[in-house]
Amino acid sequence: MSGILGMAQDAGMFMVHQTIGSVLCCKCGIRMQPNAANMCVKCLRSEVDITEGLLKRLVLVHCPECESYLQPPRTWVKLQLESKELLTFCLKKLQKNMNINKVKLVNAEFIWTEPHSKRVKVKVSVQKEVYNGAILEQSYLVEYVQQDHMCESCSRVAANPDQWVAAVQLRQHVSHRRTFYYLEQLILRHGAAARAVRIKQMDHGIDFYFSNRSHGNKFVEFIGKVAPVKSRSDKQLVSHDSKSNNYNYKYTFSVEISPICREDLICLPPKAAAILGNIGPIVVCTKVTNSIALLDPLTLKFGFLDAEQYWRTSFKSLLTSRQLVEYIVFDIEPVSSEITVGGTKYVLADAQVARVSDFGSNDTQFSIRTHLGHLLKPGDHALGYDLYGANTNDMELDRYKGYIPEVVLIKKSYEEKRQKKRAKARSWKLKSLNMEVDDKIKVDEDKRDAEYEHFLKDLEENPELRFNISLYQNKDYQPSEVASVTEDDGEPIPSVPDDELLAANLLAAEFDDLDLIEDGDGEDNMAE
Amino acid sequence: MATRLQFENSCEIGAFSKLTNAYCLTAIGGSENFYSAFEAELADVIPVVKTSIGGTRLVGFLSVGNKNGLLLPHTTTDQELQHLRNSLPDQVVVQRIEEKLSALGNCIACNDHVALAHTDLDKETEELLADVLGVEVFRQTVAGNVLSGSYCALSNRGGLVHPHTSIEDLDELSTLLQVPLVAGTVNRGSEAIAAGMVVNDWTAFCGSDTTATELSVIDNVFMLRGDTRPGDGFDGMRKSLLDSYK
Numbered sequence: 001m002s003g004i005l006g007m008a009q010d011a012g013m014f015m016v017h018q019t020i021g022s023v024l025c026c027k028c029g030i031r032m033q034p035n036a037a038n039m040c041v042k043c044l045r046s047e048v049d050i051t052e053g054l055l056k057r058l059v060l061v062h063c064p065e066c067e068s069y070l071q072p073p074r075t076w077v078k079l080q081l082e083s084k085e086l087l088t089f090c091l092k093k094l095q096k097n098m099n100i101n102k103v104k105l106v107n108a109e110f111i112w113t114e115p116h117s118k119r120v121k122v123k124v125s126v127q128k129e130v131y132n133g134a135i136l137e138q139s140y141l142v143e144y145v146q147q148d149h150m151c152e153s154c155s156r157v158a159a160n161p162d163q164w165v166a167a168v169q170l171r172q173h174v175s176h177r178r179t180f181y182y183l184e185q186l187i188l189r190h191g192a193a194a195r196a197v198r199i200k201q202m203d204h205g206i207d208f209y210f211s212n213r214s215h216g217n218k219f220v221e222f223i224g225k226v227a228p229v230k231s232r233s234d235k236q237l238v239s240h241d242s243k244s245n246n247y248n249y250k251y252t253f254s255v256e257i258s259p260i261c262r263e264d265l266i267c268l269p270p271k272a273a274a275i276l277g278n279i280g281p282i283v284v285c286t287k288v289t290n291s292i293a294l295l296d297p298l299t300l301k302f303g304f305l306d307a308e309q310y311w312r313t314s315f316k317s318l319l320t321s322r323q324l325v326e327y328i329v330f331d332i333e334p335v336s337s338e339i340t341v342g343g344t345k346y347v348l349a350d351a352q353v354a355r356v357s358d359f360g361s362n363d364t365q366f367s368i369r370t371h372l373g374h375l376l377k378p379g380d381h382a383l384g385y386d387l388y389g390a391n392t393n394d395m396e397l398d399r400y401k402g403y404i405p406e407v408v409l410i411k412k413s414y415e416e417k418r419q420k421k422r423a424k425a426r427s428w429k430l431k432s433l434n435m436e437v438d439d440k441i442k443v444d445e446d447k448r449d450a451e452y453e454h455f456l457k458d459l460e461e462n463p464e465l466r467f468n469i470s471l472y473q474n475k476d477y478q479p480s481e482v483a484s485v486t487e488d489d490g491e492p493i494p495s496v497p498d499d500e501l502l503a504a505n506l507l508a509a510e511f512d513d514l515d516l517i518e519d520g521d522g523e524d525n526m527a528e
Numbered sequence: 529m530a531t532r533l534q535f536e537n538s539c540e541i542g543a544f545s546k547l548t549n550a551y552c553l554t555a556i557g558g559s560e561n562f563y564s565a566f567e568a569e570l571a572d573v574i575p576v577v578k579t580s581i582g583g584t585r586l587v588g589f590l591s592v593g594n595k596n597g598l599l600l601p602h603t604t605t606d607q608e609l610q611h612l613r614n615s616l617p618d619q620v621v622v623q624r625i626e627e628k629l630s631a632l633g634n635c636i637a638c639n640d641h642v643a644l645a646h647t648d649l650d651k652e653t654e655e656l657l658a659d660v661l662g663v664e665v666f667r668q669t670v671a672g673n674v675l676s677g678s679y680c681a682l683s684n685r686g687g688l689v690h691p692h693t694s695i696e697d698l699d700e701l702s703t704l705l706q707v708p709l710v711a712g713t714v715n716r717g718s719e720a721i722a723a724g725m726v727v728n729d730w731t732a733f734c735g736s737d738t739t740a741t742e743l744s745v746i747d748n749v750f751m752l753r754g755d756t757r758p759g760d761g762f763d764g765m766r767k768s769l770l771d772s773y774k
Contacts, residue, residue, distance in 0.1 A: 018694035026717045029741035034691035038717035131717070 036133035044136055050128040051140045055097045060090070060120065062146045065154035076151040081120075082110050090122055090144055103128045106137060120144040153211070164197050164209035165250060166216030170223065171205035172257035174320065177448075179257060179288075180206060181455045183227065184433050185469040192222040193433060201435045213251045220253045225290050226468075228307035231255040258310050260285050260292050263324075263410050264317035265385045267396045268294075272313040276303030281400050282387075284371075284410060285317070286344070287464075295341060297371045297408050300348050302341045318394050324383040326413055327353040330365070334373045343464065349373025353407060355386065370409045384409035414461070426456070429474040529753065530725070530732040530746050533565045539715045539735025540723045542588045542681075546633070547726035547733065549640065549684070550595035551616050552576045555585035569731055577615040579608060588726065592632040592677070594640045597621035597660040601630035623660050627653045634678040637722060641684065642705050644668045644676040666704050671697065681721045684729050686749040688712050688721050710749040714738055 022031045027043035037044055061070035068076040069089060079086045091108055098105055107125040125139040156163060172179050187193050196219070198209040210216040220231055235249040260266065264285045273281055279296040283303075287293040291306040329351055336348040351370050358364045366388065376382055388406035397404070459465055535544040536557050544555040545566065552570055554563050556578050566576045581590045582603030592599050597620055600609065604624050613622050627650055629635050635646035636657065643663040645654065654665050670679040671690035679690040680701075687709045689701065702709045714724035715735040725734040727750055734746065747753050 016696050018696055021693060021695045021698060021711050023691040023711050023713065024741050024745055026713050026739045026742050029744070034711070038691050038713040038719070 037131040039131075041136075044130070044134065045138065048130045048136060050103060050126060050130065050136055050138050053097075053101050054103065054126070054140070055094055056140065056142055058090075058093055058142065058144050060144045060146050061149045063151035063154055064148050065150060065158070068151060070149070070151070074152075076153075081115060082112075086120070087122070090120065090142075091124075094124070094142065098126065101128075107139070111141070118146040118148075120146060157211075164211060166210040166213045166253065167251070168208040168210070168216050168219055168223075168253045168255060169202075169205065170208070170255050170257065171202075172259060173204055174259045174261065176261075176320070176322070177451055178321075178455055178458070179227070179261060181452065182465070182469075183223070185430060186226055187222075188431055188433060189468060189470045190222065192219055199433055199435045201437045206435065213249075216251060216253055220255055223255055223257075224307070228258045228260075228288065228290055228292055228305075228310055229255050230258075230307065230311045258288075258292065258307070258314075260288065260310070260315075260317055261320065262286065262288055263321045265319040265387075265408055265410075266294065266315065267318045267394055267400065269313060269315050269396050272305070272315060275309060275313070276305070277301070279303055281396065281402070282318075282404060282408065284408065286341075295346070295371065298369050298405060300336065300339050300341070300346055300371055315396070316394075318392055318397065319385045319387075319390060321410075323385060323390065324410060325386045326356040326415070327382050327384055327407065327409065328356055328359055329353050329376050329378055329380045329382055331378055332373060332376050335369070336373075338374060345374050346371045347373030349376070351376065351409070353382070353384075353409070356381065366407045368405055368407045368409070372409050372412065375412050376409075381413040381415065382409045383411050383413045411461075414457075426460075427474055428471040430456075430469070430471065530727075530734050530738075530743050531565065531569060532734050532736045532738055532743075533562065534736045535562045539718075539737045540720075541733055541735055542633075542678075542720075542723040542726050543586050544588055545726050545733070546588050546591055546593065547728050547731075548594050549728050550574055550620055551593075551598075553587045553591065553612075554578055555587050556580055557585070565733070569733075575615060575617065577612065579612060579615075581608060586631075586633075589631050589633040589678075589723075592636045592638060592643075592657075592661075593620070594638055594661050594663065595620070596640065596662045597623060599632055599656065599660060600624045601632055602626050603630055621660050623656065625653060625656055632677070633722070634675045637677045637680045637682050638663050639682045639684045639705075639707070642666065642682075644670070644680060644682070644701070644705070646676060647674050668701065668704065670701070678720050678722045681725055681727055682707070683727045683732075683750050685751045686710070688714070688725075688746060688749055690719050690721065692719070708749060710745060712742060712745045712749075714742055714746070716742075 020033055023034045023038065024030065025032050025040035025043055026038050028040060030040055032040045039047070062068070063070075063076060066076070066078065067080075068078040069086075071077050071089070077089065079089060087108060087110065091105065094105070103126045105124065106127050109123055111121040111123055113119045113121050120143075122142045122144070123139055124142055125137060127135055127137045130136050150158065170183075193199060193208060195210060195212070195215040196208045197211050200207040200209070208216075208219060210219065223229055224231065231253055233251060233253045235251045237247060238250055239248045240246070262285055266283050266285060268276070268279070268281045268283055273279060276294065279294070279301045280298055282298075283294040283296050285292060286295045286302075291304045292310055293302060293304055295302045331352040332349050333351070334347050334349045338345050338347050349370055349372070350367065352365055352367055354365045370376070372382065385408045387404060387408065459469070533541060535541050535555065544557075544562070546553040551574050552566055554566055554576060557563070563576065563578055570576055579587060581587055581600060582605065584590070590601050590603070598612065598616065600612070600622065602624060609622065609624055616622060629646055629649065635649060637644045638657070638661060641663060643657055643661065643665045645657070645665050645667050647667045647669060649667065657663060657665050668676055670676045671693040673679050673690065681688045682705065684707070686707050687705060689698065689709055689711050691711050691713050693711045698709050698711060712721075713719060714721050716737040716739055718724050724738070725732060725746065727746075730752065732746055732750055732752055734743065
């Protein structure tokens with residue numbers, strides 16, 4: 001009827017305004033506007049119950065340990081009470097039954113229930129067509145009974161808490177732990193060990209345990225991207241179900257990090273030198289990521305070896321940073337212009353240096369070529385390798401017949417300046433992974449502390465090292481004391497600028513104060 | 529006072545019967561209950577005739593008539609025509625007409641003075657209506673439906689129309705027909721009024737699904753309660769309000 005009127009109006013005809021009259025409801029006799037059923041809504045509701053045949057009581061299987069609900073057949077979904085996701089989950093169970101009864105879902109909301117009652121109540125509004133055209137809307141209550149049932153992963157954990165499925169054994173056969181301190185910070189920053197069940201500190205390395213093979217694999221790939229590694233994996237059969245042909249294995253990944261570290265002095269075997277374009281056999285390692293950057297200090301030529309290439313010609317370092325000796329620079333004369341290699345500047349220079357141990361006592365001086373021309377000035381202290389006096393045990397060095405420099409300077413030393421200021425608290429601090437330490441192996445506490453301190457100093461001096469690491473503001477630090485002291489020095493010691501520091505409470509939920517905030521929110525939800 | 533009945537378990541009694549002030553036609557059913565109900569009410573006053581039209585039992589849908597005459601579709605057989613001519617009083621003119629809209633009862637609603645017709649009715653049919661039935665014919669729709677015969681039940685004292693009829697339409701129709709009109713339903717909310725009930729000046733018959741409210745509306749508008757005023761008065765309403773079960 002309205003269609004005809006509409007068409008007529010579109011055609012521009014004059015239409016009399018139509019007022020809808022009222023009729024009596026055929027059941028109760030009250031006046032009402034006519035509708036498709038010609039009954040008032042109350043009579044219609046009393047006639048027809050559109051919720052007949054709909055599910056009103058359902059079961060939700062819930063794991064009390066991990067607060068998750070079962071989605072048949074086997075998935076467990078973590079859901080919060082009275083959340084949108086839980087509502088969607090509950091309504092999905094009703095959907096099929098509603099489609100069969102040709103009922104349309106219009107609205108749904110939670111009705112508050114006490115959490116200990118193990119009931120979830122949802123008020124659902126549905127619509128259905130009755131009596132050739134009239135659409136009736138009705139709301140009703142659906143009650144979900146929560147049954148407790150431990151999910152598979154929780155029951156496995158409860159049965160044997162030390163159970164792991166994949167283990168990653170990270171090893172580096174060097175006498176210091178600098179790499180592992182650095183890796184620890186990297187792992188924290190990227191959250192690579194978030195899924196580890198257990199972390200254990202071992203001699204020359206760290207063990208990570210995971211509950212899933214894919215987590216272990218992901219971790220190994222992450223390590224492969226940040227360090228030059230060689231890895232292999234193995235598996236061990238734990239149990240076998242012959243009926244369903246399910247095999248349970250334990251997987252082990254053995255990852256070895258190359259022993260070449262930053263600031264190491266290396267004598268390249270001829271094969272490796274050939275790959276790199278015949279750079280001089282004595283090279284300094286400047287940077288280690290997933291490839292090793294090598295710099296020839298005499299010619300400023302550089303080369304990169306990635307993990308595969310390194311392990312093919314695996315060579316060891318000649319001298320490591322333990323064997324650094326302090327030198328004092330008398331004279332420096334740049335020979336070449338500034339060259340930038342991989343983001344760092346170098347200037348080739350001739351220098352006159354003497355060992356600090358020789359300084360007062362004798363006149364031994366060395367005239368050498370160094371790549372630190374841009375950093376050093378006469379009177380500076382520098383750290384370097386003493387090839388003149390070193391007693392090395394390297395086959396390659398013995399075989400090499402050409403020129404070997406006597407001293408190779410590596411970096412500038414700030415020891416003097418540091419000693420002027422007593423060990424002040426730093427304005428920044430680092431987080432650490434919670435590792436289990438094996439009690440059986442004797443640990444030299446002082447040595448560990450000294451190594452860690454050394455690592456922190458390294459971080460201060462090298463902004464490129466800090467690039468991938470999160471530094472946090474130290475709340476206990478008081479800047480006022482320090483300000484007075486730095487005015488004395490012409491040249492301040494390197495420190496970390498404040499804008500690189502992260503405020504402590506920007507972190508992910510490992511800090512205690514953030515946990516408290518979450519609990520507060522949870523309580524608010526319950527009160528609603 | 530309106531009576532409730534069924535024809536073979538169907539409440540659409542307007543399809544199977546035709547009631548006027550001079551005669552009543554009923555269909556031939558398996559049991560005699562339908563015919564007996566009419567007979568009980570009307571036998572002393574007017575003839576009640578059992579018939580079929582064109583071999584079908586849809587007497588109410590196919591024929592239209594008032595006290596002056598009866599019009600039948602072209603599908604009516606000669607025997608039925610003769611039977612009707614014989615059974616009905618002489619002053620009732622029985623005529624078979626050629627009309628392509630052969631369900632005359634659905635297309636035309638009439639009382640003794642005026643008729644509402646389907647808008648597409650033939651000119652000859654309209655003239656025949658005016659001649660045979662002695663009525664003034666108005667081509668009108670009821671609530672936008674062209675089948676004015678099925679959505680409107682008319683007697684000389686009042687009329688009941690489709691419930692969705694607007695107030696302007698009601699006024700217009702009422703002016704044309706010169707009787708009071710009410711929009712209402714019959715048979716528990718059914719909109720096909722003439723299919724659910726038959727009425728004349730002093731009695732009415734409705735389908736058994738008709739609720740008490742609908743019955744009271746019918747009694748009111750067709751003034752069946754014996755007193756001429758259409759208002760309330762509990763004694764008058766008593767019979768329609770209190771259901772009786774047979």
